[in-house]
Amino acid sequence: MKRILFFIFMIGVVTTGYSQIEFNKTFKVIPPVAIPPKAEKKPVPEKPSNKDPFAVVPKPNAKNPETPMEDPTYSNGKKPEPISMIEHNDFDDPGEALKEKLSKSLDRSLVNEGLKLDSRMLVKIDVNFGDLRTTSEYFVIKCRDFGQIDGDLIKASLNNQAVKERIQLQSNYQVFRIYFKEGINTFELEALNRGSLGGNTAEFQIYDDKGKFVRSDFWENWDTGVKGKFIIVKE
Numbered sequence: 001m002k003r004i005l006f007f008i009f010m011i012g013v014v015t016t017g018y019s020q021i022e023f024n025k026t027f028k029v030i031p032p033v034a035i036p037p038k039a040e041k042k043p044v045p046e047k048p049s050n051k052d053p054f055a056v057v058p059k060p061n062a063k064n065p066e067t068p069m070e071d072p073t074y075s076n077g078k079k080p081e082p083i084s085m086i087e088h089n090d091f092d093d094p095g096e097a098l099k100e101k102l103s104k105s106l107d108r109s110l111v112n113e114g115l116k117l118d119s120r121m122l123v124k125i126d127v128n129f130g131d132l133r134t135t136s137e138y139f140v141i142k143c144r145d146f147g148q149i150d151g152d153l154i155k156a157s158l159n160n161q162a163v164k165e166r167i168q169l170q171s172n173y174q175v176f177r178i179y180f181k182e183g184i185n186t187f188e189l190e191a192l193n194r195g196s197l198g199g200n201t202a203e204f205q206i207y208d209d210k211g212k213f214v215r216s217d218f219w220e221n222w223d224t225g226v227k228g229k230f231i232i233v234k235e
Helices: 002-026 093-113
Strands: 127-134 138-144 153-159 162-167 176-177 183-191 200-208 214-223 229-232
Touching: 127 214, 153 176, 153 200, 162 176, 183 200
Parallel strands: 127 229
Antiparallel strands: 138 176, 138 200, 153 162, 153 183, 183 229, 200 214
8 A cells, every 4th residue: 555655656746847847848938128218309499580570560450360460541542651850842953952062062172271261160149349438529440351352241330320331341441430429329340241261350440530549459250240349438
């Protein structure tokens, strides 16, 4: 009986060992598959825009916001011109504009050559030559142009009445008299123009009725309309 049990036990052991050998031969372990890491997505650079950053964006259409608003229609079918603050005259003569431009160019050339004074240096306000007291019945006035002879004209007035309406100054003295009343008198010499080479220039001398020298003075670069005033007090 023991032999029979031992025999059965041995058969079981041999069977089990053979089964393990066959299982080890047929079974293969599958290694795990390596999963590659996910590649990082690089940002795609944006293409430069050709749009003007200062361009005016049209207003959207009220009915369809994605559609730009069209230009409004006008009664005359034309879009109005942009407003300009510069005045233009449709009747300007091109010849006159060219003439004015050439005249300004000539003026600048004369100033640069010293043949004409800059108009910005002109005297534009009246000049007070002061008071003169006398017992004389009249004064003798002598006037001349002490600069270039360029057509300077003056006017002489006493108490708002013209004594000499128009005197063209020359290199030599031109002489005239003024008779004044008792008390206060106003004597004025006025520049009627500017000479062709600059402002009005003049020199004057004053003598009494005895030929006695009273006063002398001059002016330079007066603009048209500038006056020189004296107050004459007859005692």
